[in-house]
Amino acid sequence: MLDKIALTLLVIGGINWGLVGIFQFDLVAWLFGGADSLLSRAVYILVAVSAVWCSTLLLRLDNETEHITSSAH
Numbered sequence: 001m002l003d004k005i006a007l008t009l010l011v012i013g014g015i016n017w018g019l020v021g022i023f024q025f026d027l028v029a030w031l032f033g034g035a036d037s038l039l040s041r042a043v044y045i046l047v048a049v050s051a052v053w054c055s056t057l058l059l060r061l062d063n064e065t066e067h068i069t070s071s072a073h
Contacts, residue, residue, distance in 0.1 A: 002053070003053075003054075003057055005050075006049075006050040006053040006054050006057070007050070007054060007057075009046055009047050009050035010047065010050045010051055010054050012043075012047065013044075013047030013048075013050070013051070015027075016028050016047075028040050028043045028044065
């Protein structure tokens, strides 16, 4: 469940960065009262923590794949 929440937040962050890059529009800041607002900063922090969490997900998936591959031989 935690993996799905982290991935969802990471997707939201990716879409937001895409909007910033393409349209110079920060959806999170717009929704929560500016980039310096407490709520916006909380969302940015949650997205960053989710990115770190998802990097461990990649390592866990890699380990599972290695385990499955070595078991098949």
